[in-house]
Amino acid sequence: MTSDKLQSISRFPVPSLDEMPEDIRARIEAVQEKSGFIPNVFLVLAHRPDEFRAFFAYHDALMEKPGNLTKAEREMIVVATSSANQCQYCVIAHGAILRVRAKNPLIADQVATNYRKAEITEKQKVMLDFAMKVSRQAEFVGEQDFELLKSNGFDEEDIWDIAGISAFFGLSNRMANVTNMVPNPEFYSIGR
Structure with a gap:
C-alpha cells in the first residue's frame, strides 16, 4: 500500500507494515491472509502500538470468547x-x-x-x-x-x-x- 493510500484512511499518521513492531505486523498479515485485505482499523490503530495491543486484546476477550451470546x-x-x-x-x-x-x-x-x-x-x-x-x-x-x-x-x-x-x-x-x-x-x- 502506498504512503498516499495509507494517509487517506486516517487524519493521523499511518505507519507502513515494515515500520510496525513485529507482533503487530504479524497480526495484520494474519488478518490479511484470512480476509484477503487489511481492514483499515488495524492500520490506523498501529499508529500507537501499545494502544493497538490493548485494544485488540480487549476486543478479542469480548468478541471471540465462548458464552451464551452468539x-x-x-x-x-x-x-x-x-x-x-x-x-x-x-x-x-x-x-x-x-x-x-x-x-x-x-x-x-x-x-x-x-x-x-x-x-x-x-x-x-x-x-x-x-x-x-x-x-x-x-x-x-x-x-x-x-x-x-x-x-x-x-x-x-x-x-x-x-x-x-x-x-x-x-x-x-x-x-x-x-x-x-x-x-x-x-x-x-x-x-x-
Whole structure:
C-alpha cells in the first residue's frame, strides 16, 4: 500500500507494515491472509502500538470468547450501538461480519437502521435495548434492566458481555470518528 493510500484512511499518521513492531505486523498479515485485505482499523490503530495491543486484546476477550451470546448477537450489539453513535466505519465493517455470522444478507441494514423493526427475536430486541441504554445512557441502568434481561433468559455473565461490548465499541466508535477512519470498500459486498 502506498504512503498516499495509507494517509487517506486516517487524519493521523499511518505507519507502513515494515515500520510496525513485529507482533503487530504479524497480526495484520494474519488478518490479511484470512480476509484477503487489511481492514483499515488495524492500520490506523498501529499508529500507537501499545494502544493497538490493548485494544485488540480487549476486543478479542469480548468478541471471540465462548458464552451464551452468539457471535452474530455480539455483532448485532456492535452494529446497533455504532449506528446510534454515528460511526460509519464500525457500522459498515461490523455489518459485513454480522451478515456473514448470521448468514443473512439483510440483517445488518435492518439492525443499523432500526433494530426494533428488524427480523430478529424479541429476546435479541431486549438485548439491544439494554446495549443501547449502556451506550447512550449508562447512568440510568438499574435493577429493572437486570430483571428484564433475566426474565428473557440472560444471566449475569451475558449482561456483563452486553455491557462490555456496548462500552468497548463506544470507545471504538469515538476513535474511528476522531481519526476519520475510512471503511474498506471490500466490506460493502461481504455477505450480500
